[in-house]
Amino acid sequence: MQMEKPEMNSCGQNAGSLPGQCAPLAFPYVPMQEQNPPRYENPVALQTGTLFPGLNLPFKAAMTDKLKTPNTAMAELMALDFAIDELGLYLTTHPKDQEVLNLYWSYIKLSQEGRKRYQKMYGPLLQTDITEDDGYIWLNDPWPWDEGGNS
Amino acid sequence: MFVYEKKLQYPVNIKNTNPKLASLIISQYGGPHGELGASLRYLSQRYSMPYPELKGLLTDIGVSA
Numbered sequence: 001m002q003m004e005k006p007e008m009n010s011c012g013q014n015a016g017s018l019p020g021q022c023a024p025l026a027f028p029y030v031p032m033q034e035q036n037p038p039r040y041e042n043p044v045a046l047q048t049g050t051l052f053p054g055l056n057l058p059f060k061a062a063m064t065d066k067l068k069t070p071n072t073a074m075a076e077l078m079a080l081d082f083a084i085d086e087l088g089l090y091l092t093t094h095p096k097d098q099e100v101l102n103l104y105w106s107y108i109k110l111s112q113e114g115r116k117r118y119q120k121m122y123g124p125l126l127q128t129d130i131t132e133d134d135g136y137i138w139l140n141d142p143w144p145w146d147e148g149g150n151s
Numbered sequence: 152m153f154v155y156e157k158k159l160q161y162p163v164n165i166k167n168t169n170p171k172l173a174s175l176i177i178s179q180y181g182g183p184h185g186e187l188g189a190s191l192r193y194l195s196q197r198y199s200m201p202y203p204e205l206k207g208l209l210t211d212i213g214v215s216a
Contacts, residue, residue, distance in 0.1 A: 046161065069162055082160065085215065092207040125156045144159045 033090070035097050042079040043069060051086035077118050080111050153214075190216035 011022035037052050045051040047069055049060055069075045087104045091097065115125060124131055127138050142149030181187050193213030200206040 074158075075162065077158070078160065078162065085160070089208075089211055092211050093204050095204065123157075125158050126154065127157075138157070144157060145163055147165075 033094070035094060036099050039083075042083040043075070045086065046075075046079040046082045051083055052090075073114075073118055073121055077111065077114050080107060080114060083107055084111060186216050190214075 011017050014025060015022040016025050017023075033052070033054065037054050039045070039051050040048060040053060040056075042051075048056055050056050069079070084104065084107050087100060087107065091101060091104060094100065119125060119129060123137055123140065131137050179185050190213045193209050193216060197206050197209035197213065200209055
């Protein structure tokens with residue numbers, strides 16, 4: 001296949017091309033997050049899209065404005081599980097942070113209890129959750145991503 | 152290989168339906184240059200990653216992508 005030859009020097013030697021425009025060249029780098037950083041409350045973290053204020057970069061502001069989570073048992077479990085996901089990612093690169101590790105385990109215990117309460121209200125979360133009296137209700141509509149399955 | 156829960160990570164609240172936008176989003180997810188392909192590349196690359204933290208990170212990202 002014949003590749004189209006790019007036009008040379010259209011941005012000058014100190015710039016490169018972005019879709020539709022030129023921008024200054026740069027060395028990108030990603031600094032390592034420090035140990036035990038400050039955290040948002042879990043529901044705020046779910047709305048913000050990150051558990052860590054340090055990672056709440058300006059481009060997220062517009063999103064936070066628009067998205068409001070409902071005040072339900074489901075949203076509570078989502079917020080807790082989101083915090084667990086975030087702490088899990090953090091611990092993968094900071095496995096020696098004992099304080100966060102303790103918090104991670106305490107959240108996991110909370111979410112295990114929360115799951116039991118949730119399942120009494122909304123039905124099984126895992127296909128293997130036993131629902132002896134109700135039969136195989138796993139197939140019941142709506143699924144969480146269907147209309148009406150999310151409240 | 153995967154266990155899934157009948158539950159969303161984030162609530163969905165669609166105010167106006169838009170089939171054209173939906174088609175675009177679903178192709179970003181499962182299409183030829185989509186997230187699904189990227190997730191499998193992360194999960195493939197993790198086997199040749201020598202550092203434990205980064206091996207874990209590639210696995211985390213591949214699974215959540």
